[in-house]
Amino acid sequence: SLDIGNDHNQEEIPSFFNRRIGESAKGNGLKVRSEGVALTGRDEELSLLSKRASCLRTDQYVGSVLIEGDAGFGKTALLTTFLNDFHSAFSSFATALCSNALELEQEIPFHAWSGIMCSYFGIAHDDNVGISKHKILSHLADTPIANLYPLLNPFLPFKFDDTEETKAMEPTGRYLKTLDFIVSLLSQGTAFDDNGLILVIDDAQWCDSSSWNLISQVNMRAQNVMLIVTMRQMEGRQNVSHYKSLLNSPTT
Numbered sequence: 001s002l003d004i005g006n007d008h009n010q011e012e013i014p015s016f017f018n019r020r021i022g023e024s025a026k027g028n029g030l031k032v033r034s035e036g037v038a039l040t041g042r043d044e045e046l047s048l049l050s051k052r053a054s055c056l057r058t059d060q061y062v063g064s065v066l067i068e069g070d071a072g073f074g075k076t077a078l079l080t081t082f083l084n085d086f087h088s089a090f091s092s093f094a095t096a097l098c099s100n101a102l103e104l105e106q107e108i109p110f111h112a113w114s115g116i117m118c119s120y121f122g123i124a125h126d127d128n129v130g131i132s133k134h135k136i137l138s139h140l141a142d143t144p145i146a147n148l149y150p151l152l153n154p155f156l157p158f159k160f161d162d163t164e165e166t167k168a169m170e171p172t173g174r175y176l177k178t179l180d181f182i183v184s185l186l187s188q189g190t191a192f193d194d195n196g197l198i199l200v201i202d203d204a205q206w207c208d209s210s211s212w213n214l215i216s217q218v219n220m221r222a223q224n225v226m227l228i229v230t231m232r233q234m235e236g237r238q239n240v241s242h243y244k245s246l247l248n249s250p251t252t
Helices: 043-057 076-085 084-089 109-119 129-140 146-155 173-189 209-221 241-245
Strands: 063-068 094-100 196-202 225-231
Touching: 043 063, 043 076, 043 084, 043 196, 043 225, 063 076, 063 209, 063 241, 076 084, 076 146, 076 173, 076 196, 076 225, 084 094, 109 173, 109 196, 109 209, 129 146, 146 173, 173 209, 196 209, 209 225, 209 241
Parallel strands: 063 225, 094 196, 196 225
Antiparallel strands: none
């Protein structure tokens, strides 16, 4: 865990992830803004992030990095600097997918993962629903999980009708299967390559409990994935138990 204190760059960078459509660090590039502010005094933290990302070259299980601190203490500036250096250092073997949790949506299940999953399938903001569905179905075609695509509904700005397989699932079983399904997808790389993944969830203090559960499952089980979670201090907030579980995980 990186505890970001208030003794360094305090320029707060605007949120740079779209609510529904995350940007991939491949293709059009990850859209981040540094507002011209140089990050100073964070060499140790940047080195830790870089070393953990480099593990995607060789290690099957990479785990998570937790970046926490109060508003204005430089969490997003640190993350922005790391991601702006992404192409030259890591893009040959890893792809970055990003999303952010929102205060107004903190009761919506899995909302903090929607940007990541849209980016995973290459769903763009100007795609119509038919094109977006085709991208997902084409990726899943001829796989053992081809009939599970309705489990993606909580992560998407549109809905699939249930298949016979998903219609037969009772609620608890469907929820657990959704967690397994997403972990399996992320462990395979994106719909476009089999690179390792660097997944970023910003402002995780606003995550709903389902988003936290998926964070935990990805942290513990996803292969070829590095998870970066940024957040303000969680004491006294909802879902603090999920935060403590991630903080104390041997893979964080």
